[in-house]
Amino acid sequence: xxxxxxxxxxxxxxxxxxxxxxxxxxxxxxxxxxxxxxxxxxxxxxxxxxxxxxxxxxxxxxxxxxxxxxxxxxxxxxxxxxxxxxxxxxxxxxxxxxxxxxxxxxxxxxxxxxxxxxxxxxxxxxxxxxxxxxxxxxxxxxxxxxxxxxxxxxxxxxxxxxxxxxxxxxxxxxxxxxxxxxxxxxxxxxxxxxxxxxxxxxxxxxxxxxxxxxxxxxxxxxxxxxxxxxxxxxxxxxxxxxxxxxxxxxxxxxxxxxxxxxxxxxxxxxxxxxxxxxxxxxxxxxxxxxxxxxxxxxxxxxxxxxxxxxxxxxxxxxxxxxxxxxxxxxxxxxxxxxxxxxxxxxxxxxxxxxxxxxxxxxxxxxxxxxxxxxxxxxxxxxxxxxxxxxxxxxxxxxxxxxxxxxxxxxxxxxxxxxxxxxxxxxxxxx
Amino acid sequence: xxxxxxxxxxxxxxxxxxxxxxxxxxxxxxxxxxxxxxxxxxxxxxxxxxxxxxxxxxxxxxxxxxxxxxxxxxxxxxxxxxxxxxxxxxxxxxxxxxxxxxxxxxxxxxxxxxxxxxxxxxxxxxxxxxxxxxxxxxxxxxxxxxxxxxxxxxxxxxxxxxxxxxxxxxxxxxxxxxxxxxxxxxxxxxxxxxxxxxxxxxxxxxxxxxxxxxxxxxxxxxxxxxxxxxxxxxxxxxxxxxxxxxxxxxxxxxxxxxxxxxxxxxxxxxxxxxxxxxxxxxxxxxxxxxxxxxxxxxxxxxxxxxxxxxxxxxxxxxxxxxxxxxxxxxxxxxxxxxxxxxxxxxxxxxxxxxxxxxxxxxxxxxxxxxxxxxxxxxxxxxxxxxxxxxxxxxxxxxxxxxxxxxxxxxxxxxxxxxxxxxxxxxxxxxxxxxxxxxxxxxxxxxxxxxxxxxxxxxx
Numbered sequence: 045x046x047x048x049x050x051x052x053x054x055x056x057x058x059x060x061x062x063x064x065x066x067x068x069x070x071x072x073x074x075x076x077x078x079x080x081x082x083x084x085x086x087x088x089x090x091x092x093x094x095x096x097x098x099x100x101x102x103x104x105x106x107x108x109x110x111x112x113x114x115x116x117x118x119x120x121x122x123x124x125x126x127x128x129x130x131x132x133x134x135x136x137x138x139x140x141x142x143x144x145x146x147x148x149x150x151x152x153x154x155x156x157x158x159x160x161x162x163x164x165x166x167x168x169x170x171x172x173x174x175x176x177x178x179x180x181x182x183x184x185x186x187x188x189x190x191x192x193x194x195x196x197x198x199x200x201x202x203x204x205x206x207x208x209x210x211x212x213x214x215x216x217x218x219x220x221x222x223x224x225x226x227x228x229x230x231x232x233x234x235x236x237x238x239x240x241x242x243x244x245x246x247x248x249x250x251x252x253x254x255x256x257x258x259x260x261x262x263x264x265x266x267x268x269x270x271x272x273x274x275x276x277x278x279x280x281x282x283x284x285x286x287x288x289x290x291x292x293x294x295x296x297x298x299x300x301x302x303x304x305x306x307x308x309x310x311x312x313x314x315x316x317x318x319x320x321x322x323x324x325x326x327x328x329x330x331x332x333x334x335x336x337x338x339x340x341x342x343x344x345x346x347x348x349x350x351x352x353x354x355x356x357x358x359x360x361x362x363x364x365x366x367x368x369x370x371x372x373x374x375x376x377x378x379x380x381x382x383x384x385x386x387x388x389x390x391x392x393x394x395x396x397x398x399x400x401x402x403x404x405x406x407x408x409x410x411x412x413x414x415x416x417x418x419x420x421x422x423x424x425x426x427x428x429x430x431x432x433x434x435x436x437x438x439x440x441x442x443x444x445x446x447x448x449x450x451x452x453x454x455x456x457x458x459x460x461x462x463x464x465x466x467x468x469x470x471x472x473x474x
Numbered sequence: 475x476x477x478x479x480x481x482x483x484x485x486x487x488x489x490x491x492x493x494x495x496x497x498x499x500x501x502x503x504x505x506x507x508x509x510x511x512x513x514x515x516x517x518x519x520x521x522x523x524x525x526x527x528x529x530x531x532x533x534x535x536x537x538x539x540x541x542x543x544x545x546x547x548x549x550x551x552x553x554x555x556x557x558x559x560x561x562x563x564x565x566x567x568x569x570x571x572x573x574x575x576x577x578x579x580x581x582x583x584x585x586x587x588x589x590x591x592x593x594x595x596x597x598x599x600x601x602x603x604x605x606x607x608x609x610x611x612x613x614x615x616x617x618x619x620x621x622x623x624x625x626x627x628x629x630x631x632x633x634x635x636x637x638x639x640x641x642x643x644x645x646x647x648x649x650x651x652x653x654x655x656x657x658x659x660x661x662x663x664x665x666x667x668x669x670x671x672x673x674x675x676x677x678x679x680x681x682x683x684x685x686x687x688x689x690x691x692x693x694x695x696x697x698x699x700x701x702x703x704x705x706x707x708x709x710x711x712x713x714x715x716x717x718x719x720x721x722x723x724x725x726x727x728x729x730x731x732x733x734x735x736x737x738x739x740x741x742x743x744x745x746x747x748x749x750x751x752x753x754x755x756x757x758x759x760x761x762x763x764x765x766x767x768x769x770x771x772x773x774x775x776x777x778x779x780x781x782x783x784x785x786x787x788x789x790x791x792x793x794x795x796x797x798x799x800x801x802x803x804x805x806x807x808x809x810x811x812x813x814x815x816x817x818x819x820x821x822x823x824x825x826x827x828x829x830x831x832x833x834x835x836x837x838x839x840x841x842x843x844x845x846x847x848x849x850x851x852x853x854x855x856x857x858x859x860x861x862x863x864x865x866x867x868x869x870x871x872x873x874x875x876x877x878x879x880x881x882x883x884x885x886x887x888x889x890x891x892x893x894x895x896x897x898x899x900x901x902x903x904x905x906x907x908x909x910x911x912x913x914x915x916x917x918x919x920x921x922x923x924x925x926x927x928x929x930x931x932x933x
Contacts (some may be wrong), residue, residue: 059810061507061800062547066587066610075565076494077502077546090501101498120800 047131047138047272048092050315051124055092058085058123064115069394070108073411078105081115081125088128091135098132098139106132108405110398110412111268112362113303127311130267137270145403146269153261154274160205163233167201197441199234206236212257214243217250221341224254224291226282226305226331228298229261230433238433241460242297242334248464249341256285262304267312268400276317279309283323294327297334297456299432300399303363305331333364335373335431335455343459344379353382356458357425359416359439360392361432373431373455380462388423390415397438413442421448431455476515476560480536484518484560487528492519492566503561506548508895509809514541514555519566523641523649523680529562530678531647533924540645541926542674544585544616547608549812550893552620552673556928564615567680570594578686579638579655584615584679588622591684601689603630603721606889615679621671623889625722625753628847630687632889634670641681642669645920655683668915673891674926676919690755693721694765695789696782698750698772699743703727705776706748707823710846712771713752714819718764722753723847724796727826729833730843734795737802742795743778750846751796799843806839807856811868815875817884819849828878829853836871838864850888876902892930900932 048055064081065071077083087105090096109129116126142150152159206227216222223246231238246253263278286294296302310328314321332340358374370392377385396402396412420428420443428439428450439452453461476484476495485493494503494517504511520526533540539559546553555561568585575598582591588609592602605624606612612622618640623632630636639653642665652665669676700706710723726734726749735742742749752768754761765782772780783789803810817825826842833840844852853875857864876886876899886896886903900909913931916923 056808057804059507059804060505060509060546062545062608062611064611065545065547066589078498083502086501086505087498090497096497096501101496105498121804122801 046092047134048088048128051088051128051131052092054124055085055089055128057121058082058089059121060086061120063118063120064125067114067118069110069112069114069396069412070405070408073408074108079108081119081123084109084129084132085123085125088132091132098136100140102132103136103140106136107401108408110362110394110396110401112394112398113366114362114394117366124311126307130270130308130312133268133270134272135270137272142269142271145400146266146271149269149400150266150271150274153263153266154277156260159229159261160208163201163205164203167203197444198437199440201233202236204236206232206239207255207257207259209236210243210255212255214247214253214255216247216252220250220252221292222252222254222289223337224256224286224289224294226259226262226286226294226296226301227255228296228301228433230298230437235433235436235454238297238454238456241454241456242295244460244464245338245343245456246295249338249343251341254289254291256289258285260285262298262301264300264304264308265400267304267308275308276313279304279313279324280320283309283320283327287323287327291330293337294331295334295337296331297431297454298434299333299361299363299369300434302331302333303367306367333367333369333372333431335364335376336369338459339372339376343376343463354427355384355386355423355425356427356429357386357388357420357423358391358455359388359395359420359428359430359435361430361435362392362394364431365392369431373429376455376459377429380458383458383462386423386425388419388425390419393419395435395438395442397434399434402438409438410442410445413438414446417442417446417448420450421446426450427458428452429455429458476538480532480538481516483532484516484529487532488518488520488525492521493517494519503543503546503563504555506546506551506553508549508551508554508893510551510554510894512554512556513558514561515558517561517563519563521566523643526562526643526678526680527647527649529560530643530645530925533560534646534922537922537924539924539927540678542615542619542678544613544619545587545608545611547612548616548620548893549814549890550620550673550887550895552891552893552926552929553616554894556894562678564613564678564680567615568613571681573598573600573686574655575600577655578688580684580686581655582614582682582684584613584618584682586614588612588614588617595686596689599689600686602636602684602686604633604636614682614684618670618679618682619672619674620889620891623845623848623850625724625845625847627845627850628723629719629721629755634667636685637666637670637682638685639683640666640669640679642677642679644677645922645925649680650677651681653683657685671891673893673929675916675929676925678925690757692758692761693753693755693789694761694782695792696752696765696768696780697792698752698768698777698781699746699779700748700750701745701776701778703748703826704823706750706846707820708775709750709772709777710819710822712775713768714847716767716771718754718768720752720847721755722751723845724751724843725749725822725846726796726799726843729830729839729841730799731795733806733839733841734798734802737805738798740795740798745778749795751792796843799841803841803854803856806841807858809857809859811855811857811872812890813853813855813872813875813886814844814850814888814890815853815879815884815886816848816850816888817879817882819847821882821884822846822849822851825851825878825882825884829875832871832874832878835874836867838867838871840871845888848888849884873899873902894929897928897930897932900930
C-alpha cells in the first residue's frame with residue numbers, strides 16, 4: 045500500500061491554522077512555508093492527489109525535518125506530521141530509490157558484524173584518517189568524510205565497542221528489578237562511557253543487568269531515510285532479542301532509541317504487521333529512559349549536599365521532551381551534591397542534529413544549533429548535561445566551533461561521577 | 475503562468491532565490507486557515523519597501539494581480555490568490571527597528587511575529603496588548619491589515635488602537651508614510667486608521683509604528699461557572715457596572731462545555747450552562763481587591779463555582795477547557811465554519827438563544843464560545859462536507875445567523891475580516907451607498923485593481 049495513502053485520514057486532519065510555524069526549528073531558520081509542518085502536510089496531500097510529483101524537489105522538502113516532534117505536540121488537531129514525513133520519505137525512496145548514503149547505511153545496519161568490524165577498523169586507523177583537535181573536553185576529531193562534511197567535529201570511535209566489553213548478564217541482588225539495557229549505536233561505538241555509567245549506576249542499586257548481545261541498531265536512521273525494509277528487519281530482531289529476557293524494564297539511555305521503541309515501532313510497524321502489533325505495544329510499555337528509571341528506582345545522593353562548586357545546565361533532547369521525560373532528569377541533577385543546575389533559555393529547543401538531517405543539511409543544522417550554543421554560553425554553566433548521545437555530538441560540535449570550553453556529558457555520566465565518586469568510570473574510553 | 479520576461483524582472487528585483495515558482499511552492503502558498511485553496515503563479519519575498527515598490531510598479535504596468543501575505547493564518551481568505559497572480563510574502567521584513575522607551579512606541583517591519591514583539595517590549599517593562607489567538611505565529615503586518623483583535627480587547631481595544639503610523643507602498647508603487655510617533659495628529663485624513671483592517675486591498679504595509687503601555691505588575695485569572703447563560707451575561711454587565719474592566723472576559727456556552735466535556739472529561743458540572751474566564755491585570759493589591767469584589771458581585775447570579783488561580787500553573791489549568799476547544803470541535807465533525815459575529819454586550823444571551831433555534835432548525839452542530847466582554851462570539855458550525863447537502867445547509871444557517879446578528883445591532887465580523895469568505899454577505903450589513911464609497915476609495919488608490927482583487931466586495 046502507498047505509505048501516504050495509509051495516512052490519508054491523518055493528513056486530512058490538518059486545518060492549516062499555521063500554529064506549527066511557531067515551533068518548527070527548521071522553519072525558524074529557513075522561513076519558507078514548504079519547510080513548515082503545515083507545508084509538508086500540504087505537500088503530502090498534493091502528492092496523494094497527484095498535484096505534485098514525488099521528484100527531487102519534493103524529496104528535498106521532505107528531507108528538511110528533524111523529526112523532533114514539536115509540531116506534533118503543539119498541534120491542536122493532533123496531526124502526526126512526523127509520521128507523515130516518514131511516509132513521504134518511504135514513498136520517495138520507493139519511487140526514486142534510496143540515496144547512496146542511506147543504501148550504505150542500511151547495508152551496514154543490517155550486517156552487524158560488518159558494522160562492528162568497520163568501527164574497529166576506523167578506530168584503529170583514526171590517527172591516519174583524522175586530524176586531532178586539541179580540545180578541552182578531549183575526544184574530538186575532525187571527520188573529513190563524504191556525507192558528513194569536512195567541517196563537523198566528532199569524537200573518535202571507541203577502541204572496543206561497549207557490547208564487546210560485558211557479559212550478557214550481570215547478576216544483581218535477589219528481589220531487585222531485572223533491567224534489559226538497550227545500548228544503541230552511539231553509545232556502543234562512540235560514547236561507551238555512557239554505557240559504563242549505566243552499568244555502574246544500576247549495579248549500585250542492586251539491579252540485575254541484561255545486555256542482550258544480539259541487540260541491533262534501533263532502526264531510526266533507516267526509518268528516517270525511508271528504508272522501511274531495514275527498519276522492519278532491525279525492529280523484529282530487537283523485539284526478539286529484548287523480550288526474551290522477561291525484563292521488568294527495558295532501559296535506553298539514548299532519547300532517539302527510546303523514541304523508536306515508544307512511538308515508531310507501534311505507530312509505523314504495528315499497523316503493517318498486525319501479528320506483531322501487540323508485542324510492539326508491550327515493548328513500548330516496558331521501555332523507559334534511564335533518567336526516568338533511576339528516579340523510579342530511588343537513586344539519590346549518599347552524602348549531604350555541600351556548597352555547589354560548579355554550575356551545570358540541562359538540554360532537553362526532543363525525543364525525551366516529546367515523551368514527557370523533562371522533570372525526572374532535572375530532579376536527579378538537582379539532588380547532586382556540589383553541583384548547581386541552572387536553566388538555559390529554551391532548554392527544550394532542538395539542538396539541530398535530527399539524526400541524518402545533519403548529514404543532508406549541515407548548514408541549517410548549524411544554524412539551529414547556533415541558538416542552542418548561545419543559550420548554553422549565556423547560562424554560564426561549564427557543563428551541559430543531556431540525555432541523548434546524538435545531542436551530545438551536536439552540542440559538542442557547536443560549542444567547539446564557537447570556541448567554548450564547556451564540556452558535554454550524558455546525565456548518566458554526571459550521576460555516576462558524582463554519586464559513585466569515581467573520576468573515571470571507564471578509563472579505557474579516555 | 476507568468477511570462478518569462480516578467481519572471482525575469484521579478485528575479486532582478488528580489489533576487490533569484492526570492493522568487494519561487496515550482497509546483498511545491500505554489501501548493502504551499504495556496505492556502506490559509508480557511509482551508510480554501512487557490513494556486514498562485516509565483517511567490518516573491520521582497521526584502522524592503524523599495525523592492526515592494528518595484529514589484530507593484532511592475533504589476534501595475536502589466537496589470538498583474540498581487541496578493542500580500544504574512545503567515546497565511548487568516549480566517550477569511552484575505553491572502554489567497556484567487557484568480558492567480560503573484561503572492562507577495564512579507565516575512566523577510568522581520569526586524570524590530572526600535573523600541574523607544576521615552577515615547578512608548580516601537581517601530582517594526584511587517585513580518586515581525588506579534589508574540590516576538592510582545593516578548594521584546596516586555597523585556598523593557600513595556601506592553602503591546604493586542605493578543606489574537608495566533609500571536610505566536612501571525613505577523614504584525616497581517617494583524618494590522620486585518621485589524622486583529624483578541625481576548626484583551628475588553629480593556630485595551632484592538633490592533634488599530636495601537637497603530638500610530640505606517641509606511642505603505644500604494645498599488646501604483648508610490649511609497650507613503652502615514653501618522654507618526656505622536657499620539658496626536660490631525661493633519662489630513664487619518665490614513666493610518668483607513669489602512670488598519672483594509673485587508674491588503676489599499677497598500678502593502680512595510681513599516682509599522684505601534685503605541686506601547688507600561689507592563690502591568692501582575693495578572694490574575696479566575697473561572698466562574700453559571701447555571702444559565704443569562705447569569706453569565708448578567709455577570710459581565712455587573713462586573714463592568716461595578717467599575718471593574720477585566721482584560722479578558724471569555725465565555726463558553728452550554729454547547730461548548732458539552733463538546734469539550736464529552737471529549738476530554740474535565741469534570742465540568744452537568745449543571746453548568748455557561749463558563750466565564752475572567753482575567754484582571756494591574757497592581758497586585760488592586761487586582762486582589764478586585765478579585766474578591768468580583769466574587770461578591772456575581773454570587774447572586776446563579777454562580778455554581780468560582781475559582782481564582784493562585785499561581786500561573788493554576789491559571790493555565792483554568793484555561794484548559796478553552797484551549798481544548800479546537801481539538802474537541804474537530805471530533806464533532808471534520809469541517810468547521812468559523813464565524814466571529816459581534817453583538818452589543820447586553821444582547822449576548824439573545825443571540826445565543828437565536829443560534830440555538832437555528833441549530834435545531836437545520837439539525838447541524840453549532841458550538842459557541844468567545845469574548846463575552848465585547849460581545850464577540852465565535853460561532854463554529856461543524857459539518858461534514860463529504861455529506862451531500864451539508865454545505866448548502868450550513869450556508870443558509872450562516873446567513874440566518876448573520877441576519878439575526880445585524881437585527882440586534884451587531885456586525886458580521888469582529889476580528890477575521892471579510893476576505894473571500896464573507897464577501898457574498900456584506901450587502902446584508904452595508905448599504906449600496908456605503909459599498910460605493912468604499913469602492914471609490916479603492917479605485918482612487920488602485921485604479922487598475924491589481925492589489926488583492928476579489929476581496930471584501932461581492933463580485
